[in-house]
Amino acid sequence: MKHAGIIMCLSAMLAVCAAGATNDPAQGAVAGENRTYLFKPGHLTLTVPADWTMVPQKELLAYQEKLRELFPNRPVPNYVLAFQRKALFTFSMPYVLIEIEERTMPAVEEVEQEAVRFDESVRSAYLDLHRSGQFGEVRALPAAYDPTNHVIVGYSQMTRAEDKQKIAAVTAIYPCRYGYLRMYFFVAANEQERDIPDVESIITSVTFERDYRYIPRQASSGLSRGARYTLYTVVVVLATLWFIMRVISRRARSAP
Numbered sequence: 001m002k003h004a005g006i007i008m009c010l011s012a013m014l015a016v017c018a019a020g021a022t023n024d025p026a027q028g029a030v031a032g033e034n035r036t037y038l039f040k041p042g043h044l045t046l047t048v049p050a051d052w053t054m055v056p057q058k059e060l061l062a063y064q065e066k067l068r069e070l071f072p073n074r075p076v077p078n079y080v081l082a083f084q085r086k087a088l089f090t091f092s093m094p095y096v097l098i099e100i101e102e103r104t105m106p107a108v109e110e111v112e113q114e115a116v117r118f119d120e121s122v123r124s125a126y127l128d129l130h131r132s133g134q135f136g137e138v139r140a141l142p143a144a145y146d147p148t149n150h151v152i153v154g155y156s157q158m159t160r161a162e163d164k165q166k167i168a169a170v171t172a173i174y175p176c177r178y179g180y181l182r183m184y185f186f187v188a189a190n191e192q193e194r195d196i197p198d199v200e201s202i203i204t205s206v207t208f209e210r211d212y213r214y215i216p217r218q219a220s221s222g223l224s225r226g227a228r229y230t231l232y233t234v235v236v237v238l239a240t241l242w243f244i245m246r247v248i249s250r251r252a253r254s255a256p
Contacts, residue, residue: 034201039081042100042181043212047205048083049198055082059090078102085198093167094187094195096202103179105219111145111152111175118143118154118171136161143171150175150214151203157189168192172203175219177212 033050048054060082067076077099084095106114122140130138136159143154152173159166166189174181183203187195208214 034205036205042080042098043176043178043209044181045205045207046202048202049085051086052083052198052202053086055084055090055095063091083202085195094185094191094198096186096199097184099182099184100178101180101182105177105214106175106180107219108216111150111214114173115143115145115152115154118152119156122154122156133161135159136164149204150216151206153203166190168196170196170199170203172206174206174208175214176208177214181206 034047035050035052036045036047037054038045060079063082064076064079078101079097079099081098082091082095083098084090084092119140119142122138130136138156138158140154140156143152145152152171154171154173156169156171157166158169168187168189170185170187172183172185174183183206185199185202187199
């Protein structure tokens, strides 16, 4: 099976944890219970389950604006798409944020370092958030790189300090011609056995246009800023997750 490596990687991570401008995508086609989207700016297609929906661009723009308020002296990640399971509130779990980092095609060494440093980056990012009282315990497992499908998959789990809710996060990082495509999935830890299959299906569905796929032999050699960027991105994602969860919690308490 083409994506067996990705699925086995995620399943293993889950087992270990259990033990321990407007860029609207054009809807492509509906195949069975899944819905396929063509995202032209990213030169890719992806498929989401029938009970998932695209987050409106105005909501994603508001999300990015909140990031600017939280991090006024830092660049805002280039989130281009977001999807979630259909729910009353926007950004209710499970959901995924999709970011594009534009740069030269990363070298093979950089891609490997992205995987090697994943758990270290998550723990480092968590430290300041823990000290500020936003998150309690966090656990990151070593990421795995699938060289056949050219995707890094990482798993972490954290506890939101405010209500002790455990949150599982799956990160998928795709090197490609224009840099990296990064996908950040968030699911409630106590429901991950139900939600991880959806995460797997979305990750394995991503397909780049032929001219934009990652071709290791065409990538330049040597390390650059890729690994450093991962650390900053993880910090922003975790801090924003804390903010969104607070908003959802308040809305839920005020709902009739």
